[in-house]
Amino acid sequence: MEVKIAPQMSLMDKLKILADAAKYDVSCSSSGSSRKNDGTGIGNTVAAGLCHSFGADGRCISLLKILFTNECIYDCRYCINRRSNDVPRASFTPDEVCELTMEFYRRNYIEGLFLSSGILYSPNYTMELICETVHKLRTVHRFQGYVHVKAIPGADPLLIQRAGYLADRMSVNLEMATAEGLREMAPNKHRKTILKPMRQIQNGIVENKNELTLYKHAPHFCEAGQSTQMVVGALPESDYQVMSVAESLYEKFSLKRVYYSAFVNVNEDKQLPSITAGPPLLREHRLYQADWLLRFYGFKVDELLTKERPNFNMAIDPKADWAVRHLEVFPVEINRADYRLLLRVPGIGVKSARRIITARRFGNLTFEDLKKMGIVLKRALYFITCSGRMMYPTKLDETYIVQNLTYQNQMGKGERLPFLMDGTPYRQMSLFDEGQMLDDTRNFVNVCSSKTTGDSRITGNSVITGDSKITGNSVITGDSKITGNSVITGDSRITGNSMITGDSKTEGVLYTA
Amino acid sequence: MEEKYIICEDSLEGIFTAIYDAYALREGHERLHVQVGETDNYRLFATYLHSQPDFGKTEKVVRTLQSRLGEHVYGSICRAAASDGADKGDAVYHTVVDGITDGHGERTMENLRNPYVARTFALARRTANEVNHELEFIRFQELKQGILYARIGPENNVMPFVMPHFADRLAPEDFMIHDENRGLFGVHPARGEWYLVSGVEQEAEEMQEVVQYSDKEQQYQELFSLFHKTIAIKERGNKRLQQQMLPLRFREYMTEFQRREDSGS
Numbered sequence: 092m093e094v095k096i097a098p099q100m101s102l103m104d105k106l107k108i109l110a111d112a113a114k115y116d117v118s119c120s121s122s123g124s125s126r127k128n129d130g131t132g133i134g135n136t137v138a139a140g141l142c143h144s145f146g147a148d149g150r151c152i153s154l155l156k157i158l159f160t161n162e163c164i165y166d167c168r169y170c171i172n173r174r175s176n177d178v179p180r181a182s183f184t185p186d187e188v189c190e191l192t193m194e195f196y197r198r199n200y201i202e203g204l205f206l207s208s209g210i211l212y213s214p215n216y217t218m219e220l221i222c223e224t225v226h227k228l229r230t231v232h233r234f235q236g237y238v239h240v241k242a243i244p245g246a247d248p249l250l251i252q253r254a255g256y257l258a259d260r261m262s263v264n265l266e267m268a269t270a271e272g273l274r275e276m277a278p279n280k281h282r283k284t285i286l287k288p289m290r291q292i293q294n295g296i297v298e299n300k301n302e303l304t305l306y307k308h309a310p311h312f313c314e315a316g317q318s319t320q321m322v323v324g325a326l327p328e329s330d331y332q333v334m335s336v337a338e339s340l341y342e343k344f345s346l347k348r349v350y351y352s353a354f355v356n357v358n359e360d361k362q363l364p365s366i367t368a369g370p371p372l373l374r375e376h377r378l379y380q381a382d383w384l385l386r387f388y389g390f391k392v393d394e395l396l397t398k399e400r401p402n403f404n405m406a407i408d409p410k411a412d413w414a415v416r417h418l419e420v421f422p423v424e425i426n427r428a429d430y431r432l433l434l435r436v437p438g439i440g441v442k443s444a445r446r447i448i449t450a451r452r453f454g455n456l457t458f459e460d461l462k463k464m465g466i467v468l469k470r471a472l473y474f475i476t477c478s479g480r481m482m483y484p485t486k487l488d489e490t491y492i493v494q495n496l497t498y499q500n501q502m503g504k505g506e507r508l509p510f511l512m513d514g515t516p517y518r519q520m521s522l523f524d525e526g527q528m529l530d531d532t533r534n535f536v537n538v539c540s541s542k543t544t545g546d547s548r549i550t551g552n553s554v555i556t557g558d559s560k561i562t563g564n565s566v567i568t569g570d571s572k573i574t575g576n577s578v579i580t581g582d583s584r585i586t587g588n589s590m591i592t593g594d595s596k597t598e599g600v601l602y603t604a
Numbered sequence: 605m606e607e608k609y610i611i612c613e614d615s616l617e618g619i620f621t622a623i624y625d626a627y628a629l630r631e632g633h634e635r636l637h638v639q640v641g642e643t644d645n646y647r648l649f650a651t652y653l654h655s656q657p658d659f660g661k662t663e664k665v666v667r668t669l670q671s672r673l674g675e676h677v678y679g680s681i682c683r684a685a686a687s688d689g690a691d692k693g694d695a696v697y698h699t700v701v702d703g704i705t706d707g708h709g710e711r712t713m714e715n716l717r718n719p720y721v722a723r724t725f726a727l728a729r730r731t732a733n734e735v736n737h738e739l740e741f742i743r744f745q746e747l748k749q750g751i752l753y754a755r756i757g758p759e760n761n762v763m764p765f766v767m768p769h770f771a772d773r774l775a776p777e778d779f780m781i782h783d784e785n786r787g788l789f790g791v792h793p794a795r796g797e798w799y800l801v802s803g804v805e806q807e808a809e810e811m812q813e814v815v816q817y818s819d820k821e822q823q824y825q826e827l828f829s830l831f832h833k834t835i836a837i838k839e840r841g842n843k844r845l846q847q848q849m850l851p852l853r854f855r856e857y858m859t860e861f862q863r864r865e866d867s868g869s
Binding site for chain 2: 103107114127130133134135144145146147149151155156191194195199200353366446449453454460464
């Protein structure tokens with residue numbers, strides 16, 4: 092007997108439920124696969140991928156990202172579709188998925204299909220449904236665009252293999268960085284069952300490559316490789332742990348991408364952290380920056396983080412952070428340094444490093460040339476020379492460079508973050524975690540609770556929100572804004588037009604102008 | 605010696621003919637300039653010559669560029685010539701000089717120290733970026749006859765670069781892309797070769813009345829708009845990033861940004 096909860100659900104209603112349920116999956120790339128149309132149907136793929144639209148959250152919409160069904164037999168704490176949740180449930184039929192994909196694709200709304208699913212009855216049953224759908228799309232509709240499907244952990248290896256021959260990319264979500272974390276969050280999932288299909292897909296890709304060198308027309312197996320994603324911020328795992336896992340996935344499982352997903356507490360589960368301040372977007376951003384450093388810039392995790400320093404500096408990006416801690420390498424001579432060294436300079440990316448290498452064959456480059464080539468000089472100028480000269484006289488000094496880089500940030504001219512800093516409290520800035528750089532002569536924004544001990548000198552226009560504790564003799568000059576419950580002990584001197592609101596306590600002698 | 609300006613038509617043919625004419629003068633390249641379109645600011649002590657687009661000369665230039673500079677440099681030159689930069693004629697001309705006369709050949713585009721090459725590089729990138737955007741943001745609508753029809757309003761002349769992509773992707777479809785800024789149509793008959801139609805600006809005005817959409821068109825537009833709205837995570841809302849990635853000027857033509865009177869649900 093088949094029980095249907097909502098037999099007369101329209102395609103519109105289903106799409107609403109099943110797109111909504113799929114939105115927390117991060118992966119949306121359509122890259123890695125390059126295929127011409129063979130003339131029997133519509134579609135091709137472009138190696139670099141295409142983003143067909145951008146949602147109100149600024150994320151790219153490249154694929155029709157849907158769940159086949161949001162019914163699920165599992166009860167993962169972080170998941171909106173867990174068994175114990177009372178949410179409207181729906182399931183597509185294979186034909187409906189095909190129709191949506193084909194009609195959206197013809198109109199150039201999408202680059203292809205991203206098909207995931209809740210676990211209906213069993214992993215095998217679900218995986219079979221996914222296979223059937225994609226098989227129909229590929230054979231009946233002759234769809235040659237991009238297809239990304241999830242491998243359901245615990246499904247029969249034969250089904251996974253079948254899906255691999257139909258899809259461009261497959262992914263198995265690692266969910267949590269640590270095995271213990273996964274056990275805690277998803278009692279029905281195990282690290283082992285997740286890694287098993289991942290290994291199978293990896294081996295499948297290697298075998299397929301060998302096959303393709305022998306037989307040019309052999310079917311492709313996951314041409315665009317595989318990816319995975321981890322939730323960050325749900326458990327107290329460190330950036331070091333997360334990045335180490337990512338590194339080993341790249342090295343040992345040859346993944347194409349690892350995605351990081353800032354935790355959103357959709358279930359308001361009491362055991363999970365509440366994120367009244369919003370998802371930890373800045374942390375997620377730093378992880379992605381570091382991920383790029385691993386994949387394209389030749390960095391190793393151990394260079395960026397250590398056990399003693401397990402988290403990224405929230406004030407400056409990981410590459411600049413590495414650079415200021417390795418000033419012995421700098422300044423780098425643009426007209427002589429090799430590619431790998433150029434890549435280590437903040438403000439020089441993969442493309443601009445290549446341009447430098449090719450352009451300098453024609454003669455020595457000047458700062459003016461670099462500017463035209465797209466090098467971000469305001470970041471690079473502390474680390475480079477052109478024909479032995481620096482752009483401006485600067486100090487090769489950690490504090491000085493950090494001050495200048497972060498000063499630009501506060502002026503809105505520095506690092507371009509993909510979101511506004513204002514009004515989005517992030518976790519504590521690690522500027523203060525390490526008890527360094529307390530003598531700060533610059534504008535700084537300190538959001539959230541912080542503790543500054545020792546004699547502080549804060550000049551420039553500062554904004555301090557959240558519960559701050561500043562002890563020692565402080566000097567705050569410039570127009571500062573301090574909101575939240577701050578405690579400033581010791582003899583403080585605040586000059587300039589400062590605004591202190593909230594229950595702030597200043598002990599000791601306070602001088603204000 | 606005085607400066608000479610060769611004024612040419614704003615087209616690939618026009619610019620290439622002007623380059624041919626410039627070489628035919630056999631004078632120093634540094635005093636010769638190619639100017640696209642009439643200038644309203646004539647310079648004293650400069651001679652202005654006019655160049656008429658010529659198919660034979662264009663063909664010779666194309667052949668020379670392809671064989672001497674290679675496909676990569678030739679592609680960059682074509683993209684720069686399709687851009688909306690007012691100084692594109694001169695940039696392209698002197699890039700050709702750098703490649704052929706100065707002999708940098710296939711590596712010409714790497715010589716970014718040459719300001720003309722740098723400018724050609726920048727213009728070519730500008731066109732390439734917009735081409736890429738149009739590949740992503742073009743929205744087809746299905747007409748009653750089953751033809752897919754799309755309107756675009758690009759700053760650069762992207763059509764020659766956009767058509768091959770869709771001709772491959774939508775090989776079994778009849779489709780047509782309409783560049784409203786240039787009165788230019790890219791037409792692709794199903795399983796056939798694509799071609800360009802221009803000079804139908806008059807008809808373009810009436811276009812809106814002629815087009816009638818298929819019965820299912822409205823439904824799919826609503827489905828996609830719903831999908832577009834649903835897929836965003838509320839907690840991560842970031843309109844600024846959205847606008848950075850998807851500039852407002854494209855939205856006029858995009859299904860999901862049209863205001864709907866009856867937006868279903």
